[in-house]
Amino acid sequence: MTATIDLQKSHSPATNGGGFLRRLNFGTGIIFGIIGALLGYFLPHHFFDNQGSAFADQCTVISAVGWVIGFWFGIGALAGPFKWFLGWDQTHADEMYLAGKDQGKKRYWKYCTDHKVVGVQYLVLAMVLLGAGGILAMLIRTDLISPGSHFVNQQVYNSFLSLHGMLMIISLIIAVAGPWGNFVMPIQCGARDMAFPRLNALSLWTVVAAAVPLLTTLFIGGIQDGWTTYAPISIQTGIGMNTFAIAIITFVISTTVAGVNTVCTIMTMRTTGMSLDRLPIFTWASLIGGALGLYAMPFFATAMTMTILDRSAGTSFFSADSGGTGWLWENMFWLMGHPEVYVILIPAVGALLEIATVFSRKPLFSYKTAIGGMAGIAGLSILVWAHHMFTTGWAPQLGGPFMLTTELISIPTGIIFLVAVGTIWRGNLWMKTPMIWLMGFIANFIIGGVTGIYLSDIPVDNTMHGTMFVVAHFHYVFVGSVLFGAIGAVYFWFPKISGRFLDEKMGRISFWLAFIGVQVTFLAMFVSGLRGMPRRYASYQAIFEHTNVISTIGAYTIMAGMLVSLANIILSWRSGEPSGPNPWHSKTLEWLVPTPVPLENFEVLPVIESDPYTYGEKEGARA
Amino acid sequence: MSSDTIEHEASHGHHEAPEVVEGRQRLGIWLFIVGDVIMLASFIFTYLYLRGTNTGNGWMTYLQGDTNAANYGQPVHEKVLSAGFNWTITAVIVASAAVVWFGEKHLRAQQKGAGSFSLIAAVAGLLAIVASALTVIQLRSIDEHMPYHLLSQNVHEFTYTAYGSAEILLNGSSLLHLIVLAFLGFGLAIRASKGLVSSEGLKWSQARFVRFFWVWVALGSVITAAVTSLINK
Amino acid sequence: MTKNNSNKFSLKPFLVIWAVLTAIGIWISIKGTPWLMEKSASHQMHMAILTVIVFSVAAAPVAAGIYAVQIYALAKWRYKGEGVPPDAEPLRNNVKAVSAWIGVSALLTTFLLIWGLAALASDDNVSGPNPMTVNVTGQQWMWSFQYPIAETLLHHNVESNILVIPVNNQANFNVTSVDVTHGFWVPSLGVKVDANPGTVTTLSVVPNKPGWYDIRCVELCGLNHSAMITKAHVVSDKEFLTWLKEQPASPAAITTSVKN
Ligand SMILES: [Cu+2]
């Protein structure tokens, strides 16, 4: 990690003395995590009957839980509750130590409560996870390069496919809300930190705690049931499912903690004058996304708990032999699954709308409509889950109502387009890289949105469901829209965290590779789907060959584009062109504090007199 | 909000007023409770969904797999957990919540010292431990009556009916909550004995927030007991 | 800061771009869709293709409008000077534009919904002569089809690994699984339903074109999911009866399919 915020670089590192707790870092987290995992694996041999067929499941579940608890212990996450219990309250010096005061770059490897450190940690973590998911995507596409290709065997293919899906979902959930919801959002509110700084560190390191068992899945036989892990195949598949499930439950703890923290920060930490109708749009998006995550994610934890119990404790939630049903899983999963799409999308939209106003040099068009649009999407998204179940045979009589709620979402989604277009309208478009990614987002999101309308229509879904058409549709949303938004946000806010610009030329090359790659890959994939190719096929009939070859070539192109941006980030972090505190001449608060941003952000808290979108207006014209 | 609109506000130092911090913590606790409410809602949904669907008539009676070939396909067993015992556990949890709630209120009204709150918190924590123990007994009773042997002769292989499964989920979640309550209760007791829970300023607020959570757990327990004892067979 | 009011919008070139893009979109919708999609052999598939065309035509002007703004903006409003562009003329809101936008999208949504419900109703009310039941069972990783009609006609069970049904007659499928969830899909017939263990789901279809069609599993069901493919053969009544009689008697129906 090569962050350049060295403001707190000290003459005498405070790491000496202060006892055990001050020695904890990522390394000790790993060590204690491994100890926990080993204890978890071997202790059951003494307590459980190892004759049962579920014994291997029981051992892996307890081992994965042991990892998580050990890692929490080793990174220092359990110190807070422990000290609270014993009445050993933290001193101010302890708090400053936790906030990373005088620890230089070392604080990036620690349980650090400074929201800016957490933001940078989230950025790196999101890139690592996106990278892992991206490599899997390349392996999947390589396997699909010809009809009967056996680049990897089917078991490995299914594991790659499942892990790719889940890794990408997790990394996209944190890709915008993680780095910028932590680094930028509190400053935008005029706060000195998040509402609960220690919970903030907990949410970050809990994602790390979840990522390890998730990746472990690949090395203990993988799973055969896709990222949706439908039951009952999730009960039948190998022991990798146990670590997968524990990883998800752990991740849900992280998103819940992060959601509480985000909502609380925005509701209670705003500076004087920062009324809700002056809040920057990205902060609004963080608020809506955080609240929606708080609603959605617990369903996932419940569903995964039931999977674990069915596998290792003899319950029958999903087993039709003794009263269970796979439809229970499907309902529970999609109660989480659809809102989660918007937990991913809304923060990215918020970031892009900030970009739209700054680079058009115009106020955000119809601010209140924009908030209404995002809130409308969030509200409707909790009522649409069964559109994923139109063809499962569950409750056919509910098809009409769910078709209604789903199609209604196109109205608030249309508002997002209106706001983006209205902001650009007659602006002085400053076509820097962030703006280019915004343009790419608009172009791709139209396709992602329109194809979603086909799928919401039951007679069409009856042929499209479960095909490559669906895969192409949600990749236009996740890659073409959300990832473009996430990268645009990196190009936009990178100068704030590093004091340096990302390279423009590399940014443009990266954009064009990714943009063309997305069209090639996923337009061809639409055709595969229309012609009838089901998703998750390890091999396919010869009629689908051409479109699959095209998709594979396009996927390599996207990867090339991503690698250019990755190289850009690494190179520019070391030696990019210095940017100064406010290179884009923006008016939101994060750009008005110095770069690097000092600990606690503001010397004196600002008093706000208008919203930050006064471009072209007389100061104070709008109070 | 350009740079010149950022005015220096001299009165605003780095230290926030206690009521501001308290308000923030209160909202935090409420939001965690919201998350927990959704969790419980998903458990109750599971219970009712499985009851409503009753796939293969297997909610409570196990149809297949008796090792005795003559019984194959016959309803083998029906067993509802004791509603009385269920309500007993709930009563203990409600009692613990009542101790925390009224004890805290009373003490605060009287502006008494921290010593007596230590006792209240310890009693509440103890009640949570008692309720946990009873919940373990309840879980074991599922274990004794609910499992049915599978096709194999291996006695280690069994499966719970959907009803037994849903009860395990609800009781297991309740057990986890009670452990957290015991942790909070004894933590407050220790803190109060050290003078860290007192009527001045912020220090009292933790006790009040713990009280919110405690009451929610009791309420959740009542809802669960009502659902499982009214709708089962 | 200096105001820059020079960014004008002239309707004519914009309309031209929009019209051209819309025309291309509509042309692709009408010409491309039938070429891209599976050929139809039933009412359901016909409705699916028709719906995709109609929705595409309805979406074309909307998508074209957005693209036209992007193209126009990049051509006309792009700041070509050095450094930070001056602020543009502020436009905080335009109630008429917002209302019109929401109104139009509400109208379009209403249309989509009414169309969808009507199409759904017509799919659900599909009926044809001589309704015949076929029990479809998925298992890892093959399909099997049982013909209860054989018990009436021939007094023995017939079970097959390909699906044979008579053209222009109503086929009712009772779909289930013996292990994990599978997805029963006959692309050309435009029908699809999951095969769930312990539960029977149903489908009705009247195939209107004889021929061989693919059947594919569309719910990930483990190792050989992608090999869980078989054929449907739509034949004349006469051919069907001949085929049925040629089939050997199979021992017994798989019990799980009648568990409910
Ligand atoms: Cu959805």
Ligand SMILES: [Cu+2]
């Ligand atoms: Cu299958």
